[in-house]
Amino acid sequence: MRFLTQMGTSPWLLLPALGLLLLAASLLESGILQPLEYPVYDSLLTLRPALSQERVTLIAIDQRSRMDFADDLETPETLAVMLRQVQRLGAASTALLQPLPVNPDQANRLLNAIDPNKVVLTLAAARQPTPQQSKPPTALTIPNIPSTAVSRHQPAYLQNPLAPWRQQRPQPEGFLFPHADALAEAGRAGHLLFSPDCDGRVRNLGLLVPWAGRLLPALPLQLALQAAQLKSDQLQHPPSTANGALTAAGLEIPVHGFFRSLVDFSGQHRPFQTVSASDLLADRLPANSLQGRTVLIGPTDGFGDRQRVPGFGTVSTSELAAWATATLLADSPLQRPPWAWLAEAGVQLYFILLLLLLIPRLSLRAGSMTLALFLSGWILFAACALVFAGLWLKIIPAVLFCSGGFLLLRRQHGLSELDRHRQESTRLLAQRFQEQGLLDLALEKALLLKPGAKANREIIYTIGLECERKRSPQNAATAYRHLLQGGRFRDCASRLKQLDQDNGTVTLARADATLVLEKPGEKPTLGRYRIEQELGQGAMGVVYLGIDPKINREVAIKTLPYQNIEPNLLNSVKERFFREAEAIGQLNHPNLLAIYDIGEEKDLAFLAMELLTGKDLSHYCTAGKLLPVPAVVDIVTQVASGLACAHEQGIVHRDIKPANLFLQDNGQVKVTDFGIARFTAASATETGIVLGTPNYMSPEQIAGKKVDGRSDLFSLGVVMYELLSGSKPFQGDNITTLMFNITHGNYPPLREVRPKLPAAVYPLVGKLMQKNLTRRFKTAAALYQELNELRKELGQG
Numbered sequence: 068m069r070f071l072t073q074m075g076t077s078p079w080l081l082l083p084a085l086g087l088l089l090l091a092a093s094l095l096e097s098g099i100l101q102p103l104e105y106p107v108y109d110s111l112l113t114l115r116p117a118l119s120q121e122r123v124t125l126i127a128i129d130q131r132s133r134m135d136f137a138d139d140l141e142t143p144e145t146l147a148v149m150l151r152q153v154q155r156l157g158a159a160s161t162a163l164l165q166p167l168p169v170n171p172d173q174a175n176r177l178l179n180a181i182d183p184n185k186v187v188l189t190l191a192a193a194r195q196p197t198p199q200q201s202k203p204p205t206a207l208t209i210p211n212i213p214s215t216a217v218s219r220h221q222p223a224y225l226q227n228p229l230a231p232w233r234q235q236r237p238q239p240e241g242f243l244f245p246h247a248d249a250l251a252e253a254g255r256a257g258h259l260l261f262s263p264d265c266d267g268r269v270r271n272l273g274l275l276v277p278w279a280g281r282l283l284p285a286l287p288l289q290l291a292l293q294a295a296q297l298k299s300d301q302l303q304h305p306p307s308t309a310n311g312a313l314t315a316a317g318l319e320i321p322v323h324g325f326f327r328s329l330v331d332f333s334g335q336h337r338p339f340q341t342v343s344a345s346d347l348l349a350d351r352l353p354a355n356s357l358q359g360r361t362v363l364i365g366p367t368d369g370f371g372d373r374q375r376v377p378g379f380g381t382v383s384t385s386e387l388a389a390w391a392t393a394t395l396l397a398d399s400p401l402q403r404p405p406w407a408w409l410a411e412a413g414v415q416l417y418f419i420l421l422l423l424l425l426i427p428r429l430s431l432r433a434g435s436m437t438l439a440l441f442l443s444g445w446i447l448f449a450a451c452a453l454v455f456a457g458l459w460l461k462i463i464p465a466v467l468f469c470s471g472g473f474l475l476l477r478r479q480h481g482l483s484e485l486d487r488h489r490q491e492s493t494r495l496l497a498q499r500f501q502e503q504g505l506l507d508l509a510l511e512k513a514l515l516l517k518p519g520a521k522a523n524r525e526i527i528y529t530i531g532l533e534c535e536r537k538r539s540p541q542n543a544a545t546a547y548r549h550l551l552q553g554g555r556f557r558d559c560a561s562r563l564k565q566l567d568q569d570n571g572t573v574t575l576a577r578a579d580a581t582l583v584l585e586k587p588g589e590k591p592t593l594g595r596y597r598i599e600q601e602l603g604q605g606a607m608g609v610v611y612l613g614i615d616p617k618i619n620r621e622v623a624i625k626t627l628p629y630q631n632i633e634p635n636l637l638n639s640v641k642e643r644f645f646r647e648a649e650a651i652g653q654l655n656h657p658n659l660l661a662i663y664d665i666g667e668e669k670d671l672a673f674l675a676m677e678l679l680t681g682k683d684l685s686h687y688c689t690a691g692k693l694l695p696v697p698a699v700v701d702i703v704t705q706v707a708s709g710l711a712c713a714h715e716q717g718i719v720h721r722d723i724k725p726a727n728l729f730l731q732d733n734g735q736v737k738v739t740d741f742g743i744a745r746f747t748a749a750s751a752t753e754t755g756i757v758l759g760t761p762n763y764m765s766p767e768q769i770a771g772k773k774v775d776g777r778s779d780l781f782s783l784g785v786v787m788y789e790l791l792s793g794s795k796p797f798q799g800d801n802i803t804t805l806m807f808n809i810t811h812g813n814y815p816p817l818r819e820v821r822p823k824l825p826a827a828v829y830p831l832v833g834k835l836m837q838k839n840l841t842r843r844f845k846t847a848a849a850l851y852q853e854l855n856e857l858r859k860e861l862g863q864g
Contacts, residue, residue, distance in 0.1 A: 109377035117334020143177040157358030164365025257286030321402035338393035518553030658709030684725035711847035714776035723782035784835025
């Protein structure tokens with residue numbers, strides 16, 4: 068299976084093939100499955116009650132008898148005495164398991180001493196048949212049943228279609244037939260051929276075996292017919308290869324295969340009474356002790372005449388004959404019902420459909436529990452059918468198929484899960500880069516996604532739209548072309564055509580996850596707010612200029628489009644978005660951005676926030692645009708004041724950077740974008756997930772550790788360094804190098820970059836940017852006090 072799977076073979080082809088192969092092996096009674104099925108069958112038989120010992124008695128010619136009577140024990144005269152004694156004690160029928168002498172005179176002396184209508188004799192099998200033994204003597208009445216006979220009453224749909232190829236018919240080498248007219252008239256003779264199964268144990272008796280164009284009956288069958296006062300030539304319509312029953316005047320003996328009958332080895336004791344021949348000949352048995360019983364007389368001490376049977380070790384052929392006779396005389400004989408193959412085929416097909424249609428839709432744990440439940444139901448049903456009703460239904464094919472099929476699906480599930488996890492990780496990384504405005508990195512990851520998956524198509528399309536908004540038509544076209552490889556999607560083709568034409572049309576309409584202007588004069592709305600224009604891209608969505616018509620106030624509208632979010636992540640993302648509003652709504656500080664309203668429509672959520680006028684601090688971080696030192700100190704002081712308020716409420720910003728610090732025209736500073744803030748009382752940052760902008764992150768934030776307000780102070784120190792020097796303290800050719808420099812590297816001292824700053828500035832910045840948490844300011848409030856002292860030194864106090 069592993070090789071086929073690696074070759075690209077679908078499990079949807081392997082599973083039916085495996086199921087049908089096991090089903091065919093079961094119907095053919097393959098030697099591969101039977102050794103696995105027999106131990107289960109034998110174990111269940113021990114749970115059945117044993118057959119009654121009241122109907123069959125075995126007169127054992129054992130070691131004690133041979134010691135008492137020596138060589139006279141098996142002479143025709145002694146055998147005749149035993150047969151007459153058995154009949155005197157009331158036996159209903161008798162079988163002599165000791166083959167008749169080949170010498171006609173000796174055979175006739177024995178037969179003349181008994182009633183042939185009440186005695187069944189065994190036919191001796193010859194190893195090398197002689198020409199005289201090529202067919203039974205015409206005087207011997209053996210049922211003339213054609214070996215090709217098929218039951219007329221057996222419905223066609225109950226016949227195993229593979230039965231003709233299932234089992235070879237038994238072919239005895241030949242028989243020795245006693246020359247006796249009395250036996251010929253009575254027709255009471257039978258074979259004792261027991262064929263072991265593939266594991267060497269005898270479980271079946273061939274009731275009829277073909278020989279010389281006829282079917283020879285087994286001795287236990289002859290005894291069953293005699294107990295019913297019938298003869299073998301009265302058997303009607305016996306089946307050949309199909310399951311069914313041998314019937315004769317109300318007698319019905321279930322058979323399977325080629326006239327085979329299961330020998331019942333149920334329980335813990337033998338279903339017949341054993342009496343020593345010595346006790347019989349010495350007349351030590353009570354009167355009428357054999358009344359109404361079927362009696363068998365035969366040797367039990369021959370070491371070469373032994374048969375292995377399940378549950379009872381090794382027994383003699385005579386004991387096995389008694390066992391088979393007790394089975395045929397039982398009221399509810401053990402059987403393999405004619406519909407067994409149909410039930411097993413239906414169960415196998417059921418499990419094929421279950422593994423194909425239901426199990427793959429469930430999780431690995433739910434699938435295994437569901438499959439185990441259904442399989443246990445079948446095992447329990449089959450076990451109860453055998454234990455309580457004596458109906459043998461095979462269990463192993465279904466167990467093997469379910470085990471092999473589940474392992475195949477588990478491996479396939481593991482491969483698909485690995486690919487799914489890789490795609491999901493890449494998709495989340497692309498979405499994170501897109502949220503942070505790193506569109507080049509977002510596009511790089513998006514091109515690794517398979518454009519055929521629905522969740523992937525959404526993020527690729529969103530990144531293409533973002534590239535269009537950021538005036539990156541080449542990147543947008545690349546995203547759309549990659550998306551179209553998976554088929555048509557929304558208006559991708561028209562957008563790509565428009566980008567190629569570069570007609571520069573600006574639209575104003577609502578499309579999917581964003582709001583765009585398409586028709587001049589038509590203004591889209593969110594809730595009660597009228598959208599005027601796009602202001603920019605926030606960490607979580609697009610920010611628009613809106614008008615509150617009730618009080619005619621301009622507001623900033625920040626949106627969270629639902630259509631760009633994978634459905635299974637929607638609830639967590641919405642929770643994070645509304646948590647931003649809740650977190651900032653708890654704050655009331657002049658240096659923190661105010662939220663006026665929050666709302667939700669069917670395809671997005673939005674925040675109505677304070678509209679700011681001015682520029683963010685990223686405009687003042689380059690040489691030639693640097694602010695005066697007192698202005699920088701004043702800005703940092705205001706930020707520290709706002710962070711102190713947030714930290715006291717248990718809120719950490721986590722993304723302090725120039726772009727999130729807004730300097731208004733009136734000189735007031737606003738801390739914006741708490742979009743990735745969390746309550747510190749919640750849980751620590753998940754391992755491996757980094758929230759924030761790399762250049763301004765603290766070492767503990769990069770390491771994925773739990774962060775507190777001191778992490779914001781480190782980021783504020785980096786911002787202050789950049790505002791004073793015009794360069795970032797930590798740099799690198801890539802993100803990995805940058806993060807290493809933040810956690811382990813040194814930065815150019817501010818004194819060397821800009822040596823003419825006030826002396827008190829250098830230690831303050833250095834303390835803010837300490838890699839060790841304990842060496843920084845303990846709180847933003849402490850920093851605020853230190854900055855106020857610095858302002859006094861600079862003449863601002």
